[in-house]
Amino acid sequence: MDKNNERECNEDLIRERRKCNFNIEELTNIVDGGKARTARRREIQRLLINDPEFLDEIPQDYMSHEDRYSNELRKSAHLMQKLADQESGHDIHQDIGALTGILKDGNPLMVHLSMFIPAILGQANSEQQEKWLGRSLRNEIIGTYAQTELGHGTFVRGLETRATYDPTVEEFVLHTPTITATKWWPGGLGKTCNYCVVMAQLYTQGRCYGPHPFIVQLRDEETHRSLPGITLGEIGPRLGLNSNDNGFLKFENHRIPRTNMLMKHSQVLKDGTYVKPLHNKLSYGTMMLVRVGIVGACSRSLQYAVTIATRYSAVRHQSEIVPGQPEPQILDYQTQQYKVIPQIASVFALIFSARSLSKIQSSVTAKLKDGNTDLLPELHSLSSGLKALSSSDASWGVEVCRLACGGHGYLASSNLPRTYTGTTCAITYEGENTVLLLQVARYLIKSYRSIGKETGASSVSYLADQTSLASSSSSFSNKALVQAFKLSALSLVAEAEARLQKLCDMGQEFYHAWNYCSVLLLKCAEAHTRYYICEKYEQTVDSLKASEGVKNVLQSLCRLYLIYHITLTHGDFLKCGALTPRNIAVLEGEMCDLLAVLRPQAVSIVDAFDIPDELLGSTLGCWDGNVYQRLYDEALKSPLNKTDVPDAYYKYLLPLMKSSL
Numbered sequence: 111m112d113k114n115n116e117r118e119c120n121e122d123l124i125r126e127r128r129k130c131n132f133n134i135e136e137l138t139n140i141v142d143g144g145k146a147r148t149a150r151r152r153e154i155q156r157l158l159i160n161d162p163e164f165l166d167e168i169p170q171d172y173m174s175h176e177d178r179y180s181n182e183l184r185k186s187a188h189l190m191q192k193l194a195d196q197e198s199g200h201d202i203h204q205d206i207g208a209l210t211g212i213l214k215d216g217n218p219l220m221v222h223l224s225m226f227i228p229a230i231l232g233q234a235n236s237e238q239q240e241k242w243l244g245r246s247l248r249n250e251i252i253g254t255y256a257q258t259e260l261g262h263g264t265f266v267r268g269l270e271t272r273a274t275y276d277p278t279v280e281e282f283v284l285h286t287p288t289i290t291a292t293k294w295w296p297g298g299l300g301k302t303c304n305y306c307v308v309m310a311q312l313y314t315q316g317r318c319y320g321p322h323p324f325i326v327q328l329r330d331e332e333t334h335r336s337l338p339g340i341t342l343g344e345i346g347p348r349l350g351l352n353s354n355d356n357g358f359l360k361f362e363n364h365r366i367p368r369t370n371m372l373m374k375h376s377q378v379l380k381d382g383t384y385v386k387p388l389h390n391k392l393s394y395g396t397m398m399l400v401r402v403g404i405v406g407a408c409s410r411s412l413q414y415a416v417t418i419a420t421r422y423s424a425v426r427h428q429s430e431i432v433p434g435q436p437e438p439q440i441l442d443y444q445t446q447q448y449k450v451i452p453q454i455a456s457v458f459a460l461i462f463s464a465r466s467l468s469k470i471q472s473s474v475t476a477k478l479k480d481g482n483t484d485l486l487p488e489l490h491s492l493s494s495g496l497k498a499l500s501s502s503d504a505s506w507g508v509e510v511c512r513l514a515c516g517g518h519g520y521l522a523s524s525n526l527p528r529t530y531t532g533t534t535c536a537i538t539y540e541g542e543n544t545v546l547l548l549q550v551a552r553y554l555i556k557s558y559r560s561i562g563k564e565t566g567a568s569s570v571s572y573l574a575d576q577t578s579l580a581s582s583s584s585s586f587s588n589k590a591l592v593q594a595f596k597l598s599a600l601s602l603v604a605e606a607e608a609r610l611q612k613l614c615d616m617g618q619e620f621y622h623a624w625n626y627c628s629v630l631l632l633k634c635a636e637a638h639t640r641y642y643i644c645e646k647y648e649q650t651v652d653s654l655k656a657s658e659g660v661k662n663v664l665q666s667l668c669r670l671y672l673i674y675h676i677t678l679t680h681g682d683f684l685k686c687g688a689l690t691p692r693n694i695a696v697l698e699g700e701m702c703d704l705l706a707v708l709r710p711q712a713v714s715i716v717d718a719f720d721i722p723d724e725l726l727g728s729t730l731g732c733w734d735g736n737v738y739q740r741l742y743d744e745a746l747k748s749p750l751n752k753t754d755v756p757d758a759y760y761k762y763l764l765p766l767m768k769s770s771l
C-alpha cells in the first residue's frame with residue numbers, strides 16, 4: 111500500500127490524517143526506541159513481507175489441526191533460516207519484536223528462542239555452553255523448557271519429576287513417578303523439539319535439593335524418533351495458539367550424564383556432593399527473564415488491537431448524534447473514545463515501563479556476574495508485578511478493542527480474536543498473575559516491616575515515607591497525580607500489614623492470616639505496580655526531548671492514563687484521603703475533555719505504531735480503510751462457499767425437512 115497515494119484511501123481516514131498536529135515519524139522513533147531501531151525494524155519487516163514463503167495458501171482458520179502446525183512450522187523454519195543468513199546480518203534474539211504478526215497463531219519454535227536458548231545462557235556453565243549453545247543458536251538442535259506438570263504449574267517446589275544421581279556411573283536417572291508428574295504444556299514439545307531443559311527434583315546422597323534444570327535429549331538426531339524411556343505427544347486443541355505443538359513428556363528411568371545438569375549456579379560433583387548456589391532461586395532465572403520480555407510483547411499486542419479498532423472507528427458510521435443528521439463516525443461517540451483512546455495511552459505506559467524494567471534487569475545481571483544477589487528480590491518483585499499488570503491490561507485492552515468493533519470484531523478476519531487468544535495466555539503462562547501478584551505483596555509486606563534497614567531497593571523506598579499519608583496534594587499536575595498513586599499504594603500496604611498483624615496477634619498462624627488477607631494483598635500489589643508504571647510514564651514524558659507537537663500528545667496521553675486509572679479504582683484514593691470526592695468529579699470531567707482533545711489525533715497516533723498491513727492481518731484495520739470490500743472478499747474464501755448447496759443439506763437437512771411429509 112502506497113501511503114502517499116490518498117486516492118486509494120477511505121475519505122474519513124484521509125480527513126483524520128489531515129488533522130494530525132505532530133510529527134508521526136518522531137513518535138514512531140519513540141515507540142521503537144530510536145531512529146536506528148526504527149530503520150532496523152523496517153528493514154527486517156520488509157525482508158519478511160516481500161517473501162512469498164510467508165503467505166498461507168488458504169486462511170489458517172480453514173486448515174486442519176495438523177495442517178496448521180505443519181504450515182506454521184514451514185514458515186518458522188524459513189524465518190529462522192532467513193534471519194540466520196549471514197548476508198542479512200540480523201540477530202533474531204535482539205529483534206524478536208519486529209517479527210510480531212509474521213507467524214499467525216503460535217510459533218512452534220518460540221519457546222526454543224525465548225526459553226531454551228536463554229536457559230542455556232543463564233543456567234549452563236561455560237563447558238556446557240560450549241557444547242549446546244552454538245548448536246541451538248544454529249538450530250541444529252531444537253529445544254523447549256519443560257517445567258509444568260499435569261499436577262503442578264504454579265507451585266514449582268511441588269514438581270514430582272525426579273532426577274536421582276547415581277555416582278557409580280555418574281548419571282542422573284530421570285523418572286516420572288505418577289500421572290500427575292507428566293510434563294504438560296511446553297511449547298514445541300509434542301513434535302518439534304529434540305532436546306529440552308527439564309526442571310526436576312534433584313536427589314543426591316539420599317537428599318532432595320529441590321527443582322533444578324537438566325538438559326535432556328528427547329529424540330534421535332537422525333530419525334527424530336523419541337528415545338527409549340521417553341514418551342512424547344501433543345496435548346490437543348487450545349483456546350488459541352493452535353499452530354504450536356504444546357506437548358506432554360514422561361520418563362521411564364531415563365539416564366543422562368551427570369554433566370547434563372545445568373551447573374552454572376549449583377553443582378553435583380562426581381561423588382554426589384551437592385554444591386549450593388549463591389541464591390537458592392537462581393534456578394528460576396529463566397522464568398524471570400521471560401517475564402521481563404512479556405511486558406514488551408504485551409505492549410505490541412495492544413498496538414495491533416488498538417490500531418485496528420481506531421482505524422475502524424474512523425471508517426464506521428452508525429446511528430445518529432443529532433437527530434436527522436448523517437450517521438457520524440463511531441469515533442465521535444464519547445463512549446467509543448472511552449473504549450479506544452485509553453488503550454492507546456496504555457500502549458505507551460507499557461512501553462516505558464518495559465524499558466525501565468529491562469534497564470534494571472541489565473544492572474542486576476551485571477551485579478550477578480560479580481556474585482552480588484542483593485537486588486534479585488527487587489527484580490523478582492518488579493518483573494512479577496509488571497508481567498501481571500501488562501498481560502491483564504493488554505488482554506482487557508484487546509478485548510475492549512474487539513467489542514469496539516461490534517459484530518465485525520468477532521470475525522476471525524478482523525484478527526482481533528486471534529490477538530486476544532494470543533495475549534490472554536500471558537495471564538496464565540510464565541507464572542499465573544494472581545500468584546505473581548501475591549509474590550509482589552510478600553515483598554511489599556517484608557519491605558514495609560523492614561523500614562529503616564538499608565536494602566538498596568528503590569521501587570519500595572516510598573514505603574518509608576510515612577509523612578506523605580497525611581499530606582495529600584490539592585494541585586493537579588501529573589506529578590501530583592502520581593503522588594496520589596503513591597499514597598494509595600502506601601496506604602493499602604499499611605492496611606494489609608495491620609490486618610495481618612491483628613490476625614496474628616489474635617493467635618492465627620501467619621500463613622492462615624496471609625490467606626485470609628489475600629484479596630487485600632492482591633490490591634496492594636496491583637496498586638504498587640500501577641504506581642510504578644505511572645511514575646515511569648510521567649518521568650519519561652516529562653524528560654523527553656521532543657518537538658512540541660509530540661510532547662503535547664504524549665503529555666495528554668499520560669494524563670489520560672493517570673486519570674483513567676484513578677477513576678477505575680477511585681475508592682482506594684478516597685479511602686486514604688489522597689483525593690476527595692470533589693477531586694474525583696473534577697478529574698472525571700477532565701478525562702472527557704482529554705478524550706475530546708485526543709480524538710482528532712487518534713488515527714495519526716496509531717499510524718505512528720507503523721504496523722504494515724501484511725503483519726496487522728486485519729480486514730478492519732488496514733491503512734486504506736477499505737473495510738467492507740475486504741470483509742466481503744474474505745467471506746468468499748470460506749470452503750462452504752465453494753458450492754451453492756452443501757452436501758450436508760442432502761445428508762441432514764433434507765431428510766429433516768421431508769420427515770413430516
Ligand SMILES: CCCCCCCCCCCCCC(=O)SCCNC(=O)CCNC(=O)[C@H](O)C(C)(C)COP(=O)(O)OP(=O)(O)OC[C@H]1O[C@@H](n2cnc3c(N)ncnc32)[C@H](O)[C@@H]1OP(=O)(O)O
Nearest residue numbers: 224263264265266391394397403404407486490539540541
Ligand atoms: C525474551 C522474549 C520474550 C517474549 C515473550 C513471549 C513468549 C513467551 C513464551 C513463554 C511460554 C510460557 C512458558 C512457561 O509458562 S514456563 C513455566 C512458568 N512457570 C512459572 O512461572 C511458575 C510460577 N511459579 C513460581 O515461579 C514459583 O513457584 C513462585 C515464585 C510462585 C514461588 O516459588 P517458591 O515456592 O519457591 O518460593 P516462595 O513463595 O516460598 O518464596 C520463597 C522466597 O523466594 C523468593 N523468590 C521466588 N522466586 C524468586 C525469583 N525468581 N527470584 C528471586 N527470588 C525469588 C520469594 O520472593 C521468597 O523470598 P522471601 O520472602 O523468603 O525473602
Ligand SMILES: Cc1cc2nc3c(=O)[nH]c(=O)nc-3n(C[C@H](O)[C@H](O)[C@H](O)COP(=O)(O)OP(=O)(O)OC[C@H]3O[C@@H](n4cnc5c(N)ncnc54)[C@H](O)[C@@H]3O)c2cc1C
Nearest residue numbers: 255256257258262263264295296297535539540541542544
Ligand atoms: C499457552 C501456554 C503455554 C505454556 N507453555 C509452557 C512452557 O513452554 N513450559 C512450561 O513449563 N509450562 C508452560 N505453560 C504452563 C504454565 O506455565 C502454567 O499453566 C502456569 O504456570 C499456571 O500453572 P497451573 O496451570 O498449574 O495453574 P494453577 O496453579 O493450578 O492455577 C489455577 C488457579 O489456582 C490459583 N492458585 C494457585 N496457586 C495459588 C496460590 N499460591 N495462591 C493463590 N491462588 C493460587 C491460581 O491463581 C489460579 O486461579 C504454558 C501454559 C499455557 C497456557
